[in-house]
Amino acid sequence: MSERIAFRMKVHPGKVAEYTKRHDEIWPELSQALRDAGVSDYSIWHDPKTDELFATLVRTADHTMADLPKTEINKRWWKFMDDIMDYNDDGTPHVVELRQVFHLA
Template identity: 50%
Template sequence: MNGRAFRMKLKPGTVEEYRRRHDEIWPELARALRDAGVYDYSIFLDEETLHLFAVLKLWPDHKLGALPEQPVMQRWWDYMADLMEVEPSKRPREWPLQQMFHLP
């Protein structure tokens, strides 16, 4: 199993809107993620710090690196940019997380 985990950060006062937008994730975005080889994706919130912790499970032949070029991904980033810390490209700022333990 290939996996990836990273941290992102919400802006204050945006938790409920972030949840609402993800509850209504665009079908074309979900399809693009699956087509890129993502078969499981979870995001967890630390309410004290507003840090988001994302965990992706990827098929071995994934094409995750191609996602940033997808128009639907760029539209999603534009849509979410007012809620989170982002790069100049509107891509969410990500801090990679190092796996310290795994119980298969």
């Protein structure tokens, strides 16, 4: 069975157009790595008031998302994005996992 997860990140002020452009041109190898890890139906929204990004995705029960940070393509993408987003000291994007409190199917 699959599950939907949600999380938030933050884009630097004035950088949402660049963030959008880079995602419009997402590397095919990264898209494939996400799919191979069991990820689908991945969407990201921007709150213009706070510059927070809200993301949801669906992942398979046997997903391998935990292995994505170890892949070279993921490391390159994070490096590519670190000038326009909030990042942790270890070079990973600052991500806040969100807990689902309601769902209407």
